[in-house]
Amino acid sequence: MRLLLACALSAPSKSDLQQADIVEVRDPTRRAALAGLLPSLPWFNDAPSILVFCGNGRRLRQCFERRGMPFTNEHLDSFFNATVDASLVLMNSIRAAAALGLVCCPISILRNHPDEVAEILELPRHVFPVAGLCIGYPVLEGRVVPRLPLSLTCHVDRFDDSDSEAQIASYDQRRLAIEAHAARVAGRIEPTTPWSMAKTDQYALPQRDDWGRFVRDRGFGTD
Numbered sequence: 714m715r716l717l718l719a720c721a722l723s724a725p726s727k728s729d730l731q732q733a734d735i736v737e738v739r740d741p742t743r744r745a746a747l748a749g750l751l752p753s754l755p756w757f758n759d760a761p762s763i764l765v766f767c768g769n770g771r772r773l774r775q776c777f778e779r780r781g782m783p784f785t786n787e788h789l790d791s792f793f794n795a796t797v798d799a800s801l802v803l804m805n806s807i808r809a810a811a812a813l814g815l816v817c818c819p820i821s822i823l824r825n826h827p828d829e830v831a832e833i834l835e836l837p838r839h840v841f842p843v844a845g846l847c848i849g850y851p852v853l854e855g856r857v858v859p860r861l862p863l864s865l866t867c868h869v870d871r872f873d874d875s876d877s878e879a880q881i882a883s884y885d886q887r888r889l890a891i892e893a894h895a896a897r898v899a900g901r902i903e904p905t906t907p908w909s910m911a912k913t914d915q916y917a918l919p920q921r922d923d924w925g926r927f928v929r930d931r932g933f934g935t936d
């Protein structure tokens with residue numbers, strides 16, 4: 714784990730500000746408390762390792778305080794930089810775990826309960842959860858989830874998604890066929906909902922609409 718954490722935290726960091734921290738949740742009581750927030754993920758607490766990636770705007774502010782200087786960058790970009798740093802460290806952790814033969818699942822649903830997570834992990838002001846990560850040993854063979862085509866998501870010289878309607882329709886078909894085949898092979902029920910419909914269903918109700926309030930409560934300026 715130390716090697717994995719060290720590799721993860723070697724990720725590039727905006728202006729070398731190093732605004733990402735990792736909480737490794739070992740204490741059974743805290744793990745159970747986090748798991749209690751996530752009834753839709755009954756396997757969460759079975760993971761051999763649970764990490765929570767945090768954006769940390771506290772350290773930089775402490776450096777300013779140490780010098781008796783006012784913090785002059787209290788705006789949304791400061792919050793955003795810490796989020797990006799934590800995201801890169803999260804991704805590096807996944808790659809490091811893969812190199813060790815381990816598998817991972819990021820868990821952003823923790824942010825449905827940001828105040829409770831902050832309390833359980835004793836996160837101070839200006840420190841916020843970006844995502845959790847469950848790490849474990851592979852049981853099943855992994856599979857690659859087909860992504861949107863590069864012709865839609867990669868642009869040359871200028872952004873152009875004028876063909877997105879047709880591209881998404883074709884992706885829906887292709888993905889459904891691949892997933893139906895995988896389900897048939899595994900003896901599972903074949904999926905019938907295409908990706909674009911599943912995603913609109915998933916996002917049909919507001920989610921985390923008090924995240925802005927939480928971020929402001931943590932002390933970040935959001936203008």
Ligand SMILES: Cc1cc2nc3c(=O)[nH]c(=O)nc-3n(C[C@H](O)[C@H](O)[C@H](O)COP(=O)(O)O)c2cc1C
Binds near residue numbers: 818821822823844
């Ligand atoms: C930032 C982030 C947050 C995620 N949060 C969750 C989560 O809360 N619960 C979950 O089951 N999967 C979560 N995932 C996993 C995604 O659902 C998964 O990556 C996606 O379905 C694509 O599958 P693949 O990673 O196997 O290609 C998350 C992934 C990312 C990158």
